[in-house]
Amino acid sequence: ICGYLAQTSYFNQLTCIALRDHDENPTFLPGLEKVLEQFSLVIVKERLGLYAYQVLKAKWRFQFKLLVWVDNLVAFPAHDVDQMRTIRTEVSNAADCFLVQSNSARIALELEGVASNRIQSFTPWIEERGDRTPAGRAKARAALGLSESDLIIAYLGQIEWEEGLSDLIAASKLLINREASLRAKLKIVICGVGSFSSDMRDIIKAMGLEENVVYYAPMRRLSASRKRFNAFAACRTW
Incomplete structure (x- = not known):
């Protein structure tokens, strides 16, 4: 998978790091916190899995900037699952910034009480020109x-x-x-x-x-x- 991503990514000199699976919970990544020690900025996708909480613990320890990329368009996702609700709340409170790609995602975060100045929008990649003939x-x-x-x-x-x-x-x-x-x-x-x-x-x-x-x-x-x-x-x- 690392080789595939390196070959197909839009980014030059992309380095992929493979972490072993954890059979009992696939959202937990053994060794993740140690890997993140070397970074000053970390972007985590979503806020529900144990890996997100691992990133949060690493932030507390190593004091890097944490950006959370959110594309879930529902406010308070997984609120009925105790573990996921706790992870989402802790990550949301500690995030330095939220990244969204749609106004709907921004609205969902604002409904959760996230201040608008903590939310940054970035546009998905779009082909500027196209032959429509x-x-x-x-x-x-x-x-x-x-x-x-x-x-x-x-x-x-x-x-x-x-x-x-x-x-x-x-x-x-x-x-x-x-x-x-x-x-x-x-x-x-x-x-x-x-x-x-x-x-x-x-x-x-x-x-x-x-x-x-x-x-x-x-x-x-x-x-x-x-x-x-x-x-x-x-x-x-x-």
Whole structure:
């Protein structure tokens, strides 16, 4: 995974550090606090897992700046789970800054009582120019190995159970069952990495959709071709 990220990342000279898994709780990363000792600025994604609390403990010890990247659009997420609620509260209180990519995420934080001056917005990467002509569309699809006649449903994001990818796969199967012509036309483009990848492939195989699913690694070429898809899938289980 470290090698894959180093090869596909937009950033130059990216260094990835692999920490061993903890079988009893996958959100706990043994050795994380020691690794963070060498940094003066740490960005943590979300506020619910034990790894976030480990980062917080490291901040208390090593006094680095802590930025929390939030994309959960619900105020007080996981409030019914004692451990997650405690972690979220402690991390939120100690964070030096929150990073958001949408106004909805900002509003969710403000509803939790986070002061607006602690929230900073940054824009997702966007292709500045795009060829929207029919010829440009055909060229972009061809570069991805897709036909102009394909009906493309694209998912770009983390490959995790929470993202509802099993629902996307099941819905695609239902579409084909109801309209047989989609067997040859429907393409599900999946771009991302995550812990659900193996299970997702098993589901795809069990439903007989292997010929309808196309996998791509995250890269600029795919980002620039987003406008070539017919639809995007965006669903979460919680």
